[in-house]
Amino acid sequence: MAEEAVVFVGSKPVMNYVLATLTQLNEGASKVVIKARGKAISRAVDVAEIVKNRFMPNVKVSDIRIDTEELESEQGRIVNVSTIEIELVKE
């Protein structure tokens, strides 16, 4: 099992991503990075908070990084989109 796992948060229900994160942590990953862009950023924070508060009190946030990505829209325009990476580690 990879030491570090990644969960990409999109537009599905938040519990999908909570389950994915719990699965990674229970299958041996010592660190899980929750990644999201744009409007999904709020959901990524929800995922981290629900995993910590409701399921795994021994998991802590070790780092949070925000950044900007340049994406090409369907019309070919360059659009800036914010990104977040929330690092969860088992203590």
Added chain:
Amino acid sequence: MAEEAVVFVGSKPVMNYVLATLTQLNEGASKVVIKARGKAISRAVDVAEIVKNRFMPNVKVSDIRIDTEELESEQGRIVNVSTIEIELVKE
């Protein structure tokens, strides 16, 4: 001028909050904390990124904190809402 200022991000256009943050930084605040809850969290990240990348390259993110607040809904139910605090400092 207070050393530390706070900008609460809600549902207005993102540039409203970018302007508020720039104003605080230009009027002497050495640190601005951008705060948001729920769906406005994505917008708070946008605000921090736009301030840093487009207007004030000498401003850095010094800390990011996420947490959960318990709010009472209109029906009197207790609802958990995620929160974020993004700390910007002038270098």
